Amino acid sequence: MAQFPPKLFFRQLFDHLGSSTYTYLLADEDSKEAILIDPVKDQAERDEKLLGEFGFTLKYAINTHAHADHISATAILKSKLPGVKSVISTSSGGDADVHVKHGDVIRFGSFQLECLSTPGHTSGCTCFYFGAGNCVFSGDVLFIRGCGRTDFQGGSSEDLYDSVHTHLFTLGDTTVVYPGHDYKGMLMTTIGEEKRLNPRLGMGKTKEEFVAIMKGLNLPYPKLLDVAVPVNLKDGREE
Amino acid sequence: MAQFPPKLFFRQLFDHLGSSTYTYLLADEDSKEAILIDPVKDQAERDEKLLGEFGFTLKYAINTHAHADHISATAILKSKLPGVKSVISTSSGGDADVHVKHGDVIRFGSFQLECLSTPGHTSGCTCFYFGAGNCVFSGDVLFIRGCGRTDFQGGSSEDLYDSVHTHLFTLGDTTVVYPGHDYKGMLMTTIGEEKRLNPRLGMGKTKEEFVAIMKGLNLPYPKLLDVAVPVNLKDGREE
DSSP states (O other): OOOOOTTEEEEEEEOTTTTOBEEEEEEETTTOEEEEESOBGGGHHHHHHHHHHTTOEEEEEEOSSOOSSSOBSHHHHHHHSTTOEEEEEGGGTOOOSEEEOTTOEEEETTEEEEEEEOOSSSTTOEEEEEGGGTEEEEETTEETTEEOOOSSTTOOHHHHHHHIIIIITTSOTTOEEEESBOSSSOOOEEHHHHHHHOTTTSTTOOHHHHHHHHHTOOOOOOTTHHHHHHHHHTTTOOO | OOOOOTTEEEEEEEOTTTTOBEEEEEEETTTOEEEEESOBGGGHHHHHHHHHHTTOEEEEEEOSSOOSSSOBSHHHHHHHSTTOEEEEEGGGTOOOSEEEOTTOEEEETTEEEEEEEOOSSSTTOEEEEEGGGTEEEEETTEETTEEOOOSSTTOOHHHHHHHIIIIITTSOTTOEEEESBOSSSBOOEEHHHHHHHOTTTSTTOOHHHHHHHHHTOOOOOOTTHHHHHHHHHTTTOOO
16 A cells, blocks of 8 residues: 655546546645646646645646547636646657656655656656655556556557666566556555556566557547647647 | 555446446455456446456455445346355345445455444445445435435435535545546545535535435436345345
8 A cells, every 4th residue: 555654635537527537636735836747727626626625735736648538628728727837748749847767756745756667558658656655656557457448649569668667677576556547446456466466567578568569459540639639739628 | 636545456447238236346365365346237248357367356246235226236247256256235235245334444465444324325325434445335325516315215414514514524634535436537536535525415405405405306217226235235236
């Protein structure tokens, strides 16, 4: 289990309206500074209410990548909550107030997240490691017994395999993985679990085996890709 | 946050297929004894797989009450996993291998849950307090900023108000509440939050105000009530 430090407020939230996205709220209960990871436009009202209930000030609205399945809440949160800064990786090619790269640190109150560049699902995917809570927010890179698809937006199965094995599977086995999605009602996993049980990336699978698995998926074209990606590359602005 | 003790495996699971039920898996990692709270028939395969992945032996499949919105997985789990015992309260009037009442203790490995009799949503509702993890499984009694309906199955707004104020709001403010459902993508709350923010039961609401709120809800008749309740009173057996 993630063992969160005192004064760290944490909440996992689920988009039950369509995208099955997990949004994460973290806040410092002392300074009241908060961040959201992967907020969803359709859930912005819920998230804004939750922030208000605790008197939190949203400092950063972070996207792990330019999403293809939902519109980010960054633009709407910025319009409603003055001072919020959006965050995305430089390598995503997307607009944001703050661009991050591997090794950068995102601070809120007395806490911090470490940026891990983990391309593969998209070329700009970033995971966020929260050492004080023994957990990592894995976006669409590593899922529970699965992973993000690699067949569009600069995706690369080779890169995803390397990202997971270099930056995630090297974390401790007890590190909790909070994914960007789950489609089976699972909420979290651990690095140790995925090394042992992930049928694509764990269980001793080689890079060649992984590439073959991904090639064989034959996934349908994402319904919202043509709508969501251009908007999300503009920081969630629907112009 | 719930701070789970070492060797306690915990997983919150969501039924995304229709009922929005939360199922909870708790296990002792040493003895491998596990329990499930409110397993859902449609998710039995997922839950059985998860138990198998960790080598857990399911000791108890517990229902917080006779559900009206989904069929319990107790019967199917009992047929697939020998030795499982189903649990429900005596006051539910339902079949089960083990009947519990207020103050009873459910043991798995070196851990235990305490049964709290909390009628109101139904006459047989039971919450389960897990002191070692500073959390309570609140079934359909207390929801996040809400509560279960009180207009059928022996439901009583007066009883629900008394149950919450006598047995839940008297727990510590930091006690995490894991509800039986949420319909907005929220996953958990705390006793302190609900005392402060629950618009029906907290915020200084009197019993009379609560009764009036519940009377005014005019909820639709539950789609599955006539199917699910008779089956769940027979321990999930579809005969």
